[in-house]
Amino acid sequence: MTVGDLGEFGVVNRIAGRLPQGEGVMLGPGDDAAVVAAPDARVVVSTDLLVERRHFRLDWSSGYDVGRKAAAQNLADVAAMGAVPTSIVVGLGIPAELPVAWLDALTDGFREECAEVGASVVGGDITRSDLVVIGVTALGDLGGRAPVKRSGARPGQVVAVAGRLGHAAAGWALLEAGAVIGSAALEEAVTAHRRPSPPYQEGPRAAGLGASAMLDVSDGLVQDLGHVAAASGVRVELDPEAFTVGEPVVAAAKELGSDPLEWVLTGGEDHALAAVFPPDVRLPPSWQVVGRVVEGEGVLVYGREMGRGGWDHFR
Amino acid sequence: MTVGDLGEFGVVNRIAGRLPQGEGVMLGPGDDAAVVAAPDARVVVSTDLLVERRHFRLDWSSGYDVGRKAAAQNLADVAAMGAVPTSIVVGLGIPAELPVAWLDALTDGFREECAEVGASVVGGDITRSDLVVIGVTALGDLGGRAPVKRSGARPGQVVAVAGRLGHAAAGWALLEAGAVIGSAALEEAVTAHRRPSPPYQEGPRAAGLGASAMLDVSDGLVQDLGHVAAASGVRVELDPEAFTVGEPVVAAAKELGSDPLEWVLTGGEDHALAAVFPPDVRLPPSWQVVGRVVEGEGVLVYGREMGRGGWDHFR
Numbered sequence: 189m190t191v192g193d194l195g196e197f198g199v200v201n202r203i204a205g206r207l208p209q210g211e212g213v214m215l216g217p218g219d220d221a222a223v224v225a226a227p228d229a230r231v232v233v234s235t236d237l238l239v240e241r242r243h244f245r246l247d248w249s250s251g252y253d254v255g256r257k258a259a260a261q262n263l264a265d266v267a268a269m270g271a272v273p274t275s276i277v278v279g280l281g282i283p284a285e286l287p288v289a290w291l292d293a294l295t296d297g298f299r300e301e302c303a304e305v306g307a308s309v310v311g312g313d314i315t316r317s318d319l320v321v322i323g324v325t326a327l328g329d330l331g332g333r334a335p336v337k338r339s340g341a342r343p344g345q346v347v348a349v350a351g352r353l354g355h356a357a358a359g360w361a362l363l364e365a366g367a368v369i370g371s372a373a374l375e376e377a378v379t380a381h382r383r384p385s386p387p388y389q390e391g392p393r394a395a396g397l398g399a400s401a402m403l404d405v406s407d408g409l410v411q412d413l414g415h416v417a418a419a420s421g422v423r424v425e426l427d428p429e430a431f432t433v434g435e436p437v438v439a440a441a442k443e444l445g446s447d448p449l450e451w452v453l454t455g456g457e458d459h460a461l462a463a464v465f466p467p468d469v470r471l472p473p474s475w476q477v478v479g480r481v482v483e484g485e486g487v488l489v490y491g492r493e494m495g496r497g498g499w500d501h502f503r
Numbered sequence: 504m505t506v507g508d509l510g511e512f513g514v515v516n517r518i519a520g521r522l523p524q525g526e527g528v529m530l531g532p533g534d535d536a537a538v539v540a541a542p543d544a545r546v547v548v549s550t551d552l553l554v555e556r557r558h559f560r561l562d563w564s565s566g567y568d569v570g571r572k573a574a575a576q577n578l579a580d581v582a583a584m585g586a587v588p589t590s591i592v593v594g595l596g597i598p599a600e601l602p603v604a605w606l607d608a609l610t611d612g613f614r615e616e617c618a619e620v621g622a623s624v625v626g627g628d629i630t631r632s633d634l635v636v637i638g639v640t641a642l643g644d645l646g647g648r649a650p651v652k653r654s655g656a657r658p659g660q661v662v663a664v665a666g667r668l669g670h671a672a673a674g675w676a677l678l679e680a681g682a683v684i685g686s687a688a689l690e691e692a693v694t695a696h697r698r699p700s701p702p703y704q705e706g707p708r709a710a711g712l713g714a715s716a717m718l719d720v721s722d723g724l725v726q727d728l729g730h731v732a733a734a735s736g737v738r739v740e741l742d743p744e745a746f747t748v749g750e751p752v753v754a755a756a757k758e759l760g761s762d763p764l765e766w767v768l769t770g771g772e773d774h775a776l777a778a779v780f781p782p783d784v785r786l787p788p789s790w791q792v793v794g795r796v797v798e799g800e801g802v803l804v805y806g807r808e809m810g811r812g813g814w815d816h817f818r
Contacts, residue, residue: 214545215650218734220580220718221549221643223650226541230529234536236628237594237638243630265535279552279594279638313551315558323552323594323638328536335530335538403535419533 191291192284199291199314206295210308212274222310224275224327232328232335234265240319248363251290253382254322255297261406262326263305264386264459268404270336270395271328273307273388278324281317305388333395340400341420341464347479348471350394350461351387353409353431354448355380357455358440365444373439380436386459390474394463397471402463408454413462413479413487420464423484425491428453430478453489506606507599514606514629521610525623527589537625539590539642547643547650549580555634563678566605568697569637570612576721577641578620579701579774583719585651585710586643588622588703593639596632620703648710655715656735656779662794663786665709665776666702668724668746669763670695672770673755680759688754695751701774705789709778712786717778723769728777728794728802735779738799740806743768745793768804 191199200217209216215223236258240246244254259276266273278298282291298309307326341347359381362374369375386404394402401420405412413424433448441448464481465471486493506514515532524531530538551573555561559569574591581588593613597606613624622641656662674696677689684690701719709717716735720727728739748763756763779796780786801808 215652219650219652220583221547221586221641221650223584223645224546224548226544226546229541229544231539231541231546231642232536233539233590233592233626233640233642235592235594235626235638235640237596237630237632237636239596239630239632239636242632268535269538271536275548277548277550277640279550279640281552281554281636311548311550315552315554317552317554317557317636319633321552321554321596321632321636321638323550323636323640325548325550325592325594325638325640326536327546327548327642330538335534335536337530337534 189288190284191282191286191288194288196314203295206292207299207309209310210306213308213310217311222277224310226329228330228332230330232266232269232271232330233325234262235323235325236262238322240321249382251293252297255294256301256383258322258324259298259301260384260386261459262324263301263307263388264404266326266328267386267388267391268402268461270333270392270402271330272392273305273326273328275308275310276302276324276326277310278312278322280312280314281321283318284316333392336395336399336402338401338403338416339419341416341422341481342400343422343481343483344467345400345464345481346467346477347424347462347464347481348475348477350390350475352380352385352434352458353405353460354437354451354455355434356384356457357451358437361444361446362440367443371439373436374443377436377440380458384457384459387461387474390461394461397465397469399463399465402461405456405458405460405462407456409462410453410487410489416464417485417487423482423486423488424479425482425488426479428489432476504603505599506597506601506603509603511629518610521607522614522624524625525621528623528625532626537592539625541644543645543647545645547581547584547586547645548640549577550638550640551577553637555636564697566608567612570609571616571698573637573639574613574616575699575701576774577639578616578622578703579719581641581643582701582703582706583717583776584643585648585707585717586645587707588620588641588643590623590625591617591639591641592625593627593637595627595629596636598633599631648707651710651714651717653716653718653731654734656731656737656796657715658737658796658798659782660715660779660796661782661792662739662777662779662796663790663792665705665790667695667700667749667773668720668775669752669766669770670749671699671772672766673752676759676761677755682758686754688751689758692751692755695773699772699774702776702789705776709776712780712784714778714780717776720771720773720775720777722771724777725768725802725804731779732800732802738797739794739802740797741794741802741804743804747791
């Protein structure tokens with residue numbers, strides 16, 4: 189059965205039927221708009237647009253994978269402000285020939301990724317499109333905390349990361365090379381490309397620990413920390429020896445003859461969190477100190493300025 | 504100059520530079536997420552996805568038109584809940600060859616349509632795409648009012664509309680027929696297709712007047728009131744004599760030999776508001792009573808059930 193067989197309203201009803209609504213949802217899918225609790229009286233909002241063949245491939249990722257990934261990258265943006273995600277809305281462009289089973293899997297992916305943080309899919313829009321296009325907007329609540337911006341880094345502070353780095357990039361490289369995925373470590377890298385696993389709870393936690401700047405690593409650590417450096421008017425110095433390189437990254441680098449650290453420093457899409465803390469902070473083991481903030485500009489690795497080394501959609 | 508010449512971050516900075524932020528905005532574009540005031544402690548959220556060649560054509564609409572229209576249809580959804588829009592975020596997929604001037608005009612369109620209601624464009628995302636794709640999400644504040652849902656219509660109540668009906672459909676038909684736009688009335692119809700002019704302030708006003716159900720007319724009055732009928736478990740009877748058919752609709756119908764009432768009853772995209780009120784309500788002149796709610800189901804015109812008569816993206 190295809191989407192065209194069901195028709196627009198059949199599709200809408202089918203999607204809504206797979207989406208339980210959490211307690212913060214005052215009005216879910218089916219009306220002109222949804223209504224969600226915003227107890228803090230401020231709402232955090234972030235949006236992303238994903239386009240087939242650019243952000244995902246239907247032959248490399250299942251509908252479920254795409255749903256989880258699309259939700260994850262927005263939920264991570266909300267967490268990176270120090271907020272707890274409450275809900276997402278999804279705008280969906282799909283071909284009439286798309287199997288309904290794919291759409292069901294996509295919906296389940298959205299639902300399950302939201303469930304990781306207690307958020308709900310509260311609404312959406314569906315239209316026809318030759319390629320699959322997905323617009324996701326996530327909302328979150330700050331719970332009385334100040335938002336942690338990119339501009340708060342100060343010389344003397346330390347830079348730390350939580351979550352995986354380089355895994356998704358390694359997985360992408362394996363798929364692109366057509367490598368045989370013959371071990372659990374390589375499989376984990378590919379899975380990381382298909383479904384990032386952002387450390388959501390570390391966002392509000394970092395805010396509570398006094399993080400003065402934070403973002404989620406979506407384009408690559410060096411490039412993203414470049415935004416912190418520029419917004420804060422400081423230089424970030426990274427110590428490459430300080431990174432623990434994940435086993436999947438090491439295995440993929442061996443398989444492809446690549447430099448694992450390159451993926452760690454420039455690979456995007458894992459949606460790790462990078463934050464800047466006061467020097468005397470006591471960080472839990474989920475946060476790893478990998479550098480420091482000094483006077484100046486840009487991001488230095490081994491004392492040298494890195495090229496941008498990240499993703500530009502138009503370059 | 505094209506988008507490709509500027510690069511992703513050049514484009515982002517250029518867009519942000521054209522977007523002043525209103526007072527309810529605590530953190531605007533440039534971080535992982537925006538932060539917007541939600542004084543009511545509930546937030547209204549609605550999203551739509553627009554795809555080139557399906558929702559707009561680059562040869563029929565300017566960037567400015569597309570920006571206004573994309574913003575309008577979401578702001579109207581928020582108003583249709585009885586809420587005041589506060590902000591929008593925009594996910595944008597564009598080709599690298601797109602002229603920057605078109606993007607500037609699009610941005611200006613978003614900004615100006617938001618200015619109609621005092622809302623701000625607080626954030627977005629940009630990616631490359633062969634066709635222009637626009638995902639808009641609007642947020643709004645209920646100001647202590649209950650949201651006006653589709654399910655509140657009760658037998659004995661009256662149905663009323665505010666705003667234009669059939670104008671956008673008439674304009675679309677003129678463009679599709681390649682008609683010569685030789686009068687102010689025809690020009691107005693075409694402009695209505697390019698830039699809807701929803702009666703935003705009538706949404707919260709209707710809520711204050713005791714509206715028990717409301718929606719914005721996006722797919723056609725009969726089809727959209729069908730949603731109210733279904734959600735409320737009632738029948739809606741429309742009196743075609745009660746409609747004031749706009750001069751642009753009359754002129755376009757004469758030009759094309761069409762039935763103007765057909766556009767009024769089934770044409771979408773004007774984003775008028777349709778609401779159901781208690782029978783004893785005293786409505787201001789901006790609201791026109793066009794029917795009533797009775798026991799039963801479906802939507803009747805001239806005592807006969809209309810076909811769905813609206814837009815289905817997959818049929």
